[in-house]
Amino acid sequence: MIQDQIAEMERRALAELQATSDLVALDEWRIKYLGKKGELTGFLRGMGGLSPVERPLVGQAVNTAKNILETAVAERTERLKSAALEVTLTRDKVDVTLPGRPVQVGHVHVITKVFREIIEAFTAMGFQVAEGPEVELDYYNFQQLNIPPGHPARSMHDTFYFSESVLLRTHTSPNQIRVMEKQKPPVRIIVPGKCYRSEATDATHEFMFMQFEGLAVDRDITLADLRGTLAAFARRMFGEERKVRFRCDYFPYVEPGVDLSIDCLICQGVGCRACKYSGWLEILGAGMVHPQVLRNVDIDPQKYSGFAFGMGPERIAMLKYSIDDIRQFYRNDLRFLRQFA
Numbered sequence: 247m248i249q250d251q252i253a254e255m256e257r258r259a260l261a262e263l264q265a266t267s268d269l270v271a272l273d274e275w276r277i278k279y280l281g282k283k284g285e286l287t288g289f290l291r292g293m294g295g296l297s298p299v300e301r302p303l304v305g306q307a308v309n310t311a312k313n314i315l316e317t318a319v320a321e322r323t324e325r326l327k328s329a330a331l332e333v334t335l336t337r338d339k340v341d342v343t344l345p346g347r348p349v350q351v352g353h354v355h356v357i358t359k360v361f362r363e364i365i366e367a368f369t370a371m372g373f374q375v376a377e378g379p380e381v382e383l384d385y386y387n388f389q390q391l392n393i394p395p396g397h398p399a400r401s402m403h404d405t406f407y408f409s410e411s412v413l414l415r416t417h418t419s420p421n422q423i424r425v426m427e428k429q430k431p432p433v434r435i436i437v438p439g440k441c442y443r444s445e446a447t448d449a450t451h452e453f454m455f456m457q458f459e460g461l462a463v464d465r466d467i468t469l470a471d472l473r474g475t476l477a478a479f480a481r482r483m484f485g486e487e488r489k490v491r492f493r494c495d496y497f498p499y500v501e502p503g504v505d506l507s508i509d510c511l512i513c514q515g516v517g518c519r520a521c522k523y524s525g526w527l528e529i530l531g532a533g534m535v536h537p538q539v540l541r542n543v544d545i546d547p548q549k550y551s552g553f554a555f556g557m558g559p560e561r562i563a564m565l566k567y568s569i570d571d572i573r574q575f576y577r578n579d580l581r582f583l584r585q586f587a
C-alpha cells in the first residue's frame with residue numbers, strides 16, 4: 247500500500263532529521279523530503295494512476311505526513327539555531343567586569359600651556375597677537391631698533407648669520423618695527439615666537455627659545471601704563487599677592503628702560519638659592535619706546551608715545567613650576583613632560 251510507503255518514508259525522514267547537526271544539513275534534508283522534487287511530492291505525482299477511491303486517501307496521507315515533517319523541521323531548525331547561538335555566545339564571551347585598557351591621552355607641552363596663559367593675559371587687556379618671520383633682516387633685528395653696526399649691544403646677541411644682512415632673529419623685538427611700518431597708532435600687540443642665539447647651552451641658555459614681545463603705542467601712554475599693565479600681568483601669572491619691582495635697565499630701543507622682578511616665589515622675598523639671595527626674580531625687560539624708533543617708522547614722537555616689553559616663556563615656566571634647567575623643555579623626555587598634563 248502507498249500509505250505504508252508514506253509511513254515508512256515519514257519514519258526515515260524523522261530519523262534523519264534527528265541526525266542533522268547544522269543548518270546546512272537541515273537544508274539538504276528539506277530539499278530531499280519537502281522540496282519540489284522531493285520524496286513527498288513524488289507520491290502526489292504518482293496519484294494519477296490511482297483509483298478514485300484511493301486518491302483522496304493517499305492525498306490525505308501525504309498531507310498529514312507533510313504537516314508532521316514541516317512541524318518537525320521547524321522545531322529542529324529552532325533547536326539548531328539556538329545551539330549555534332549558544333556556541334557563539336560562549337566563544338565570544340566578553341567579561342564586562344574586566345578593567346578596560348588605559349588609553350594614552352596626550353596633552354599640550356608645558357611651554358604651549360604657559361604660552362596660552364600669557365596670550366590670554368594680554369588679549370584680555372586688549373592686545374592683539376601678531377607674528378613675524380624667524381629668518382629676519384639685520385635691518386629689523388638691529389638697525390631699526392637703534393642698534394647700528396658696531397653698537398656694543400650687538401655683542402649681547404650672539405647671532406646666527408646667513409649673510410651680512412640676513413640672520414635668525416635673536417629676539418621678537420623686530421616685529422615692533424614690522425607692525426608699526428604698516429599700522430599707525432593705536433597699536434597694542436603681543437608677538438610670540440621662536441628666537442635663536444649662537445650660545446653654548448647651559449641650565450639657563452638655549453640656542454633656540456621663545457619670546458613674547460609686547461608693544462602699545464598711542465597718545466599719552468606713560469610709564470604708569472607700562473607699570474600697571476605689567477604688574478597686572480605678573481600678578482595674574484604668579485598670584486595676586488606678588489610684589490613687583492621695576493628697576494632701571496638699558497635696551498637701545500627704549501628710554502627709559504626697565505626690568506621687572508617679582509618677589510621670590512620660593513622664599514617669599516627672604517632670600518634663597520633660587521633668587522641668588524636677593525629676594526627678587528627678574529621676569530622681563532621693558533621700557534618706553536625710544537623716540538628714534540618711532541621716527542624710524544614715521545610716527546611723530548611729539549604726538550605719540552608707547553611702551554614695549556619682552557619676556558621668555560621658558561623663564562616664566564621655570565619660575566612658575568620650579569624647573570631648574572631650561573634644556574628640559576626641549577629634550578622630549580616624557581617623564582618630565584607628563585608632569586604638566
Ligand code: DAH
Nearest residue numbers: 417497531532533554555556
Ligand atoms: N629684546 C630683549 C631681549 O631679547 C627683551 C626686551 C627688552 C624687549 C626691553 C623689549 C624691551 O621690547 O623694551 O632680551
